[in-house]
Amino acid sequence: xxxxxxxxxxxxxxxxxxxxxxxxxxxxxxxxxxxxxxxxxxxxxxxxxxxxxxxxxxxxxxxxxxxxxxxxxxxxxxxxxxxxxxxxxxxxxxxxxxxxxxxxxxxxxxxxxxxxxxxxxxxxxxxxxxxxxxxxxxxxxxxxxxxxxxxxxxxxxxxxxxxxxxxxxxxxxxxxxxxxxxxxxxxxxxxxxxxxxxxxxxxxxxxxxxxxxxxxxxxxxxxxxxxxxxxxxxxxxxxxxxxxxxxxxxxxxxxxxxxxxxxxxxxxxxxxxxxxxxxxxxxxxxxxxxxxxxxxxxxxxxxxxxxxxxxxxxxxxxxxxxxxxxxxxxxxxxxxxxxxxxxxxxxxxxxxxxxxxxxxxxxxxxxxxxxxxxxxxxxxxxxxxxxxxxxxxxxxxxxxxxxxxxxxxxxxxxxxxxxxxxxxxxxxxxxxxxxxxxxxxxxxxxxxxxxx
Amino acid sequence: xxxxxxxxxxxxxxxxxxxxxxxxxxxxxxxxxxxxxxxxxxxxxxxxxxxxxxxxxxxxxxxxxxxxxxxxxxxxxx
Numbered sequence: 001x002x003x004x005x006x007x008x009x010x011x012x013x014x015x016x017x018x019x020x021x022x023x024x025x026x027x028x029x030x031x032x033x034x035x036x037x038x039x040x041x042x043x044x045x046x047x048x049x050x051x052x053x054x055x056x057x058x059x060x061x062x063x064x065x066x067x068x069x070x071x072x073x074x075x076x077x078x079x080x081x082x083x084x085x086x087x088x089x090x091x092x093x094x095x096x097x098x099x100x101x102x103x104x105x106x107x108x109x110x111x112x113x114x115x116x117x118x119x120x121x122x123x124x125x126x127x128x129x130x131x132x133x134x135x136x137x138x139x140x141x142x143x144x145x146x147x148x149x150x151x152x153x154x155x156x157x158x159x160x161x162x163x164x165x166x167x168x169x170x171x172x173x174x175x176x177x178x179x180x181x182x183x184x185x186x187x188x189x190x191x192x193x194x195x196x197x198x199x200x201x202x203x204x205x206x207x208x209x210x211x212x213x214x215x216x217x218x219x220x221x222x223x224x225x226x227x228x229x230x231x232x233x234x235x236x237x238x239x240x241x242x243x244x245x246x247x248x249x250x251x252x253x254x255x256x257x258x259x260x261x262x263x264x265x266x267x268x269x270x271x272x273x274x275x276x277x278x279x280x281x282x283x284x285x286x287x288x289x290x291x292x293x294x295x296x297x298x299x300x301x302x303x304x305x306x307x308x309x310x311x312x313x314x315x316x317x318x319x320x321x322x323x324x325x326x327x328x329x330x331x332x333x334x335x336x337x338x339x340x341x342x343x344x345x346x347x348x349x350x351x352x353x354x355x356x357x358x359x360x361x362x363x364x365x366x367x368x369x370x371x372x373x374x375x376x377x378x379x380x381x382x383x384x385x386x387x388x389x390x391x392x393x394x395x396x397x398x399x400x401x402x403x404x405x406x407x408x409x410x411x412x413x414x415x416x417x418x419x420x421x422x423x424x425x426x427x428x429x430x431x432x433x434x435x436x437x438x439x440x441x442x443x444x445x446x447x448x449x450x451x452x
Numbered sequence: 453x454x455x456x457x458x459x460x461x462x463x464x465x466x467x468x469x470x471x472x473x474x475x476x477x478x479x480x481x482x483x484x485x486x487x488x489x490x491x492x493x494x495x496x497x498x499x500x501x502x503x504x505x506x507x508x509x510x511x512x513x514x515x516x517x518x519x520x521x522x523x524x525x526x527x528x529x530x
């Protein structure tokens with residue numbers, strides 16, 4: 001299906017498919033390349049093939065060629081080391097690893113194909129498997145089809161294709177969603193270089209005339225904290241999408257302040273369940289009425305024992321059993337691992353079940369503590385996580401980023417006072433560090449596990 | 453008052469300040485019991501702070517040694 005979309009004859013030849021900081025390619029060129037690669041990769045037809053994904057347009061051409069060849073495609077993180085890639089490939093019993101060639105251009109380089117031993121036969125049908133680490137260190141292999149991946153994509157009726165900023169990793173669900181959103185609407189993808197400083201991203205928003213930008217709350221906070229506000233003011237964004245981790249009220253407020261008039265949408269999606277729902281009213285959490293009936297998309301929500309459960313038409317086909325021995329039936333309800341709380345007519349996220357801090361037997365939700373910390377006007381960002389204690393098991397610790405120009409001692413005092421006033425003894429952070437930035441994972445998400 | 457006792461008292465004052473409280477004057481003879489005004493979580497916090505200062509955690513083995521005074525506590529870190 002991806003192959004058909006990329007090579008469709010009516011794709012405008014001049015529409016830029018891909019705009020890196022210094023490279024570009026049109027959908028037409030990508031289509032041409034995909035056709036070429038079908039020939040080049042023919043020997044891999046109907047096999048399990050790993051594609052090492054880098055931030056480059058021709059990776060899309062490779063993936064679409066393999067789609068045409070009915071391969072079971074596995075997306076590997078190009079930023080992970082070769083050892084990690086080989087280890088995964090061996091675990092998954094792939095027939096081959098396909099990497100980019102070495103040319104700098106997106107289009108001119110070839111591909112290198114490395115055959116592997118001990119492969120399992122392919123399913124015979126085109127599938128796409130996302131390798132996700134989720135909140136634990138062991139990756140899960142989440143299998144989709146291009147049909148299930150494209151189901152949530154909104155097609156707009158516009159003469160001009162939309163210009164989308166892609167910040168998400170290409171080999172993960174959110175990144176693929178943005179690519180498809182762009183492709184199926186004949187738009188342009190604007191992709192900053194990996195690890196680009198916030199100021200570069202801000203400038204790119206302006207020079208590439210980005211209209212739609214999608215990123216995690218952590219990514220947005222980093223942009224707001226480190227990019228020049230003057231540059232950001234020149235951006236002509238129409239819509240900001242936020243997702244991938246819990247969206248708090250503070251980041252929504254900060255974005256609204258910096259980008260007044262821009263539509264703010266936060267999306268709840270997981271690799272397994274696909275896109276579940278979106279909220280565009282400027283408030284954290286989601287309306288309780290979402291629980292009452294399936295969405296137009298065919299997604300149902302319910303809360304059981306404080307956890308959000310979802311049954312989704314956008315869901316995966318299943319896990320690849322080689323990485324996840326437990327099978328899940330996706331026609332039934334799926335526990336998301338996200339704990340929620342109903343307050344009036346709204347449902348709020350308390351945090352991941354796995355992020356619960358256990359203080360002397362009492363459970364503490366990091367996000368609850370974070371929202372108290374974030375309520376200070378001089379606080380830009382915060383992270384709450386457990387610190388081991390030989391006496392009570394764990395205590396709550398936090399890192400806090402003050403607004404530029406703030407005095408660290410004043411910020412810390414404010415945090416302590418707010419926590420004393422609003423949290424009980426178990427919830428109060430016992431260790432407070434004022435830091436310059438919050439470290440995030442490779443997928444731009446906050447890690448709230450215990451510091452090692 | 454020896455160096456260890458001074459440091460222990462310093463860290464205890466930090467724990468009190470974290471609760472927005474000023475402790476009564478602390479000496480090595482001060483009793484470490486309910487009258488001191490520190491709860492179990494405060495002690496957990498103190499133990500972490502002292503571990504950072506002294507590089508050791510005498511509570512790590514799981515048994516809480518019996519302590520009567522601040523001087524007793526300081527001896528654990530000598």
